[in-house]
């Protein structure tokens with residue numbers, strides 16, 4: 006099937022099979038391997054992207070469902086001149102990542118969190134980020150990072 | 159940056175690529191002509207394979223490989239321990255399957271979707287055999303013919319006169335404890351890409367492994383390739399925790415398939431369901447314990463019988479001995495004891511193989527030991543704190559020879575415990591606990607654990623159960639390039655620990671250059687000379703030591719060359735931030751770029767007796783290990799009506815020696831505590847009686863999230879260890895405490911014994927009800943109200 010999406014600001018026209026997940030199409034066909042797949046059953050959150058500004062588990066969405074949508078992935082966070090997004094800066098500064106495998110999903114969830122909760126306290130951050138699993142950090146650095154990024158907004 | 163970067167939390171070298179989505183994970187690799195592999199896996203736990211029909215799949219155009227197609231390759235994990243029964247693990251099952259999830263055939267197709275379509279077409283006929291899933295079930299069917307009783311290894315640690323001392327002890331405590339099978343479960347599952355180039359018989363294997371050199375060594379041997387023609391590359395790896403320190407049958411199969419499809423890269427990316435079913439599990443143990451105490455709480459003797467469920471296979475290279483031997487060797491932990499007898503055994507069952515998982519056995523054995531202390535304290539009318547203080551190894555006891563003959567060089571347990579108590583506000587918590595007892599509010603309890611983490615083991619106490627190699631050393635090469643910048647080729651690997659950063663800090667410090675001028679290459683067997691990889695909290699000590707030594711060797715050549723160019727004595731020179739200067743006359747300097755340029759490009763300027771090039775390679779082996787002391791304390795609140803446990807405070811204090819990067823050290827500790835909390839409260843791999851895994855997805859296998867993990871307080875007592883950098887490993891210690899701490903806290907809150915883990919709501923609720931019954935009160939129904 007033919008689909009059209011805008012991925013990180015770039016219009017892409019693709020031929021996909023109905024069974025292809027958005028995650029696989031982003032990774033395999035769009036070359037956007039920054040979006041990771043950790044469970045393929047909707048639990049870990051590693052594959053989180055924003056589809057029309059809403060966080061979506063791209064392993065649970067078929068690519069055909071995203072036809073006509075605007076998709077934002079971790080690869081669109083940095084600006085063209087290489088300046089990191091404040092969330093990215095904060096994750097680096099607060100050791101919000103170790104292996105970095107969960108990080109793309111964490112950043113996209115956090116991006117949405119900051120849009121919807123302008124002044125989140127730590128408890129809110131912990132609750133709102135609880136759909137994303139990190140096996141490495143124990144979450145301390147992640148909560149610190151999101152808290153600081155929210156403060157700097 | 160001015161001065162040494164060592165000891166400061168410099169920005170990690172890895173982070174820029176990882177936060178921008180430019181990480182280089184194996185699954186991200188896309189190569190021309192790449193094909194994808196899906197494994198056909200056994201749906202049953204124990205069965206004879208009556209027939210395997212790949213015909214329909216092949217007719218549909220799929221490449222299908224069976225064990226016979228791969229030439230019958232078998233992995234054999236070896237150990238020189240006398241009681242060890244060696245068994246083999248085939249790349250793909252042949253004749254018989256031994257656990258649900260075991261790979262039986264491999265299908266190759268243009269993409270993963272199609273490979274899975276093809277796998278559906280492979281028809282395997284199984285004749286089921288009676289499965290055994292519980293290691294202490296007597297009379298079970300044999301998993302391997304070589305071990306009719308399923309015992310793959312048994313060993314007794316024996317010191318002193320246990321029976322005599324127990325008979326005369328003031329108090330004996332007997333317990334039976336069972337710990338829950340769980341797993342490392344890194345967020346990135348296993349993955350591999352194998353490519354064979356027939357022109358020069360070179361195999362490249364990109365693999366998310368923690369042990370690339372060990373993988374190269376065995377893959378070359380199994381496939382009959384020259385070791386130098388096998389290149390193993392572990393690029394960015396999304397967590398390992400021991401699970402990826404194993405060479406798996408899937409790895410071997412993938413490489414063997416690549417040999418049969420020359421020039422075609424074959425890729426396998428494991429999905430989570432496969433991972434939970436077939437990557438290594440851990441911590442499925444039973445402890446039968448009898449401990450004797452004096453009236454003052456002194457631990458006098460301990461008798462233990464420990465059974466570890468090692469699953470269906472003895473994994474390469476760690477064998478079935480890894481958990482039982484660690485449990486027996488370190489059961490007594492940081493406590494002084496003379497009379498000790500422990501029989502430990504590894505028993506095969508029809509479950510996924512067990513292997514190394516962060517902390518190896520000790521999250522379970524620390525739980526066992528601490529439970530005994532709490533039990534004795536309660537009976538003797540002592541506090542948990544006092545009984546630990548009475549028994550811990552102290553600085554004045556160092557070096558302390560444990561009854562298992564390991565030598566503890568730490569001794570700062572009481573100091574760690576005291577700091578941890580302060581951090582949680584111990585006295586205030588006790589007062590609150592007392593207050594609540596009078597009000598009927600949800601009770602709170604406090605739990606403790608003291609532990610010793612064995613790190614950076616050298617050849618004298620090498621990791622693993624007498625395998626055919628000693629894991630005490632690593633190599634590192636430091637190369638000053640013609641432009642004066644530095645590239646380090648280190649044998650370490652990283653799965654999130656930030657080793658690129660740490661190695662760069664060490665080299666920048668020892669060589670005298672800026673951190674930003676050092677680049678580090680790791681995880682590529684073509685680039686680094688040798689490294690055993692990531693396990694046993696060894697890399698900061700051993701890989702770090704090798705980096706330090708090779709940087710010092712490179713520095714010495716830089717100084718000799720510079721001395722010749724400046725016509726001074728090398729002893730009068732120092733290097734800082736890449737500038738060589740004469741001590742005392744700061745105007746006489748030469749920059750590293752000029753020295754390096756002479757070394758490579760201007761041989762006409764080379765001083766007499768100095769060869770071109772600016773590079774050094776050194777090994778390091780600490781010979782002995784460095785123990786790291788640790789203590790954890792937590793307070794929990796228990797909801798009697800639901801059995802839910804809420805962590806109110808959690809503190810951990812460890813002796814990491816000298817912290818090279820404080821943020822990374824704390825991150826290791828926090829992450830390992832979180833894993834320990836997961837194992838203590840939620841994570842449980844459950845097999846039903848037929849041997850089917852009933853927790854096969856992340857919907858059933860519960861991993862802790864930011865909502866469950868509390869704020870953690872992390873403290874340090876920094877006592878430099880006796881190695882060049884003064885460091886102790888910190889990779890695992892955090893995992894050792896939570897089982898004991900949380901079980902102890904729940905037990906303290908409710909006044910009950912905890913005999914099994916995890917502390918699921920049902921286990922806690924049942925314990926609470928038992929306690930209420932014992933107290934003669936009306937039990938509280940789950941979700942209901944007091945009926946009185």
Ligand code: FES
Nearest residue numbers: 043044045050064
């Ligand atoms: S990969 Fe989509 S939620 Fe885990």
Ligand code: FES
Nearest residue numbers: 103107139140141
């Ligand atoms: S940083 Fe490794 S899973 Fe989060």
